[in-house]
Amino acid sequence: MIFFRVIRWIVWKDLLSEIRSRENISSMFFFALIIILIFSLSLSMDTEMVKEMIPGILWIAFSFTGIIGLGKSFLVETQNDCMENLLMAPIPKGAVYLGKLLGNFLFMLVVEIIIFPLFVIFFNLDIFGQIPMIMLICFLGTLGLAAMGTLLSAMTVQIKAREVMFPLMLLPLVVPVIIGAVEATKGAINADPLKLYQQWIQLLAVFDLVFLIVSYWLFEFILED
Amino acid sequence: MHKLIKWMRRLEGWFGLAAGIFLIVGLYMALVTSPPDYYQGEVVRIMYIHVPFAQTSLLAYLVLFIGSLWYLWKKDPVVDNLNHAAAGVGAFFTIGELLTGSIWGKPAWNTWWTWDARLTSALVLLLILMAYLMLRMFMDDHVKEARYAAIVAIIGFVDLPIVYFSVEWWRTIHQPLSVSQRGLAISQEILIPLIVMTIGFYLLFTYMVMVRTRMLYLGHLLEAKKGRLLSQAHL
Numbered sequence: 428m429i430f431f432r433v434i435r436w437i438v439w440k441d442l443l444s445e446i447r448s449r450e451n452i453s454s455m456f457f458f459a460l461i462i463i464l465i466f467s468l469s470l471s472m473d474t475e476m477v478k479e480m481i482p483g484i485l486w487i488a489f490s491f492t493g494i495i496g497l498g499k500s501f502l503v504e505t506q507n508d509c510m511e512n513l514l515m516a517p518i519p520k521g522a523v524y525l526g527k528l529l530g531n532f533l534f535m536l537v538v539e540i541i542i543f544p545l546f547v548i549f550f551n552l553d554i555f556g557q558i559p560m561i562m563l564i565c566f567l568g569t570l571g572l573a574a575m576g577t578l579l580s581a582m583t584v585q586i587k588a589r590e591v592m593f594p595l596m597l598l599p600l601v602v603p604v605i606i607g608a609v610e611a612t613k614g615a616i617n618a619d620p621l622k623l624y625q626q627w628i629q630l631l632a633v634f635d636l637v638f639l640i641v642s643y644w645l646f647e648f649i650l651e652d
Numbered sequence: 653m654h655k656l657i658k659w660m661r662r663l664e665g666w667f668g669l670a671a672g673i674f675l676i677v678g679l680y681m682a683l684v685t686s687p688p689d690y691y692q693g694e695v696v697r698i699m700y701i702h703v704p705f706a707q708t709s710l711l712a713y714l715v716l717f718i719g720s721l722w723y724l725w726k727k728d729p730v731v732d733n734l735n736h737a738a739a740g741v742g743a744f745f746t747i748g749e750l751l752t753g754s755i756w757g758k759p760a761w762n763t764w765w766t767w768d769a770r771l772t773s774a775l776v777l778l779l780i781l782m783a784y785l786m787l788r789m790f791m792d793d794h795v796k797e798a799r800y801a802a803i804v805a806i807i808g809f810v811d812l813p814i815v816y817f818s819v820e821w822w823r824t825i826h827q828p829l830s831v832s833q834r835g836l837a838i839s840q841e842i843l844i845p846l847i848v849m850t851i852g853f854y855l856l857f858t859y860m861v862m863v864r865t866r867m868l869y870l871g872h873l874l875e876a877k878k879g880r881l882l883s884q885a886h887l
Contacts (some may be wrong), residue, residue, distance in 0.1 A: 525816035578807070582800050588790045595786060596804060600811050603818040610822070626821060634814055641810050645803045648724055 433518045437526025438533070444503065445534065451499065455492040456537045462488040463542070477550050480481040482612035485546060485604060486605055489565075490572055490598075492542075493535050497576030498593040500531050501584040514650055524577065531580075532573040539565055554618065560615045567631035568608035574635060575601055578642040581649050607631045654672065654730045657869055667859040674852030681845035698756045700845055702808040704853035705749040706774070711857060712742025717809035720802035730869055732798035736788060737864035741857060743781040749774055765850065769820035776815050780808040794872065 445451055466484045470476075504510045513523055543565075547554065554561065579596050583589040607630040614624025682700035689696035719735040722728075753771065754764050765771065784804050791797035 501730055575807070578803075584805065585796065586787070586791050586800075591781075592787060592790060596783040599776050600807060602776050603811070603814045606818045606822050606867060630814070630818055630821070637810060637814065638807075643835060644805065648803055651799070 430522045433522035434526040438529045441530035451496050455496050457490045459492045459542045482609045486609050489589050493572045494594050500580045520647045528577040549550050557615045564611045570635045571604040574638045662860045665837035671855035678852045686845050695759045700849050702752040704850045708853045708857045709745040710720040716805050720805040723802045733868040734865045737861045743862045746778045773816045
């Protein structure tokens with residue numbers, strides 16, 4: 428089906444250019460590293476405090492690095508009139524959105540997989556048994572950030588002051604993702620019973636679902652010209 | 653001239669007048685005839701402007717949402733002017749809500765600010781409205797600006813209930829809603845001035861939005877006449 432072929436091609440194109448240039452992932456990775464450094468320097472934490480604060484720091488690192496990657500996502504399409512070609516191509520616009528979303532989601536996930544072990548090492552976390560649950564939370568939280576970020580990136584890439592406007596619009600809108608992800612991660616890291624924090628995981632899932640549907644529909648209006 | 657603008661110019665003054673009357677009567681009832689609260693004393697009187705501010709900012713957001721859907725459907729530039737006006741006026745009422753709430757919070761909770769559910773979601777609403785207005789500031793192409801702004805408004809409106817539930821789960825100390833389906837928790841002496849004030853605020857909001865819409869419309873018209881507007885949709 429053309430729909431899935433378009434998604435596959437766009438993801439493949441983004442992955443290929445990333446593998447060749449390594450621009451996105453390396454800049455996101457080093458930015459995350461700097462965030463870890465700044466936080467550990469500015470907050471003096473003992474072992475008990477670490478457990479309280481790590482989920483917050485983790486998601487600040489994830490969402491800020493996400494902003495770096497997502498903000499640039501559609502910038503590459505402006506070179507060589509890629510945007511115009513995507514507009515003119517007889518393909519469903521929703522597939523373009525899902526393709527870009529999937530690419531962004533994969534980049535963010537790769538960076539998270541690299542920096543999460545660094546968190547474990549730097550802050551001496553003991554979370555071995557909780558890894559599947561933390562992965563699920565990261566998956567849902569990142570999907571929410573990427574769903575909203577991809578839509579806003581397509582929009583802000585076409586205006587001036589995009590570096591300012593992108594985080595300014597994204598961050599207030601993803602407040603539920605941040606709260607849900609931080610609270611769920613806190614529960615998982617402290618090895619609480621699932622009952623205590625499953626509502627946050629449900630919140631993340633609802634957010635993801637709602638914003639995938641809404642963004643899929645609204646994306647057509649962004650590319651309409 | 654556009655039908656909507658003509659209609660607004662005719663009704664504007666009446667809405668302004670009605671708002672003035674309701675606000676004067678409402679303030680008299682709120683400050684003079686209504687009794688002080690049993691627990692909070694005279695302090696409670698700030699409620700008569702705080703609650704209408706909050707109600708009106710929600711109304712503004714509802715208008716913005718419906719107007720944005722309408723714009724994406726019909727692509728009428730005057731509806732976009734209306735949306736822009738509703739967002740700006742809505743931001744004003746949201747700031748009023750936060751300021752009066754903060755002033756009330758100091759004597760009632762002994763703190764200017766607390767990260768409670770409704771305060772936090774009101775702040776997030778203000779930030780979304782500000783992002784919306786800033787997006788419009790940074791764009792030159794009016795047609796694109798209108799479309800993008802409508803998209804942001806719709807996302808924000810869909811987001812708001814999720815924001816509200818997430819912060820409510822997160823923490824809450826705000827007093828429960830006084831007017832609920834289970835019955836009235838406040839007496840008539842307080843409820844009636846509150847309703848009069850709220851109607852006054854709604855009328856004031858309508859008046860401000862009408863004036864602002866006409867202002868934005870005339871600004872675009874001027875630009876179009878100067879030939880600077882690419883789409884001649886206003887002419």
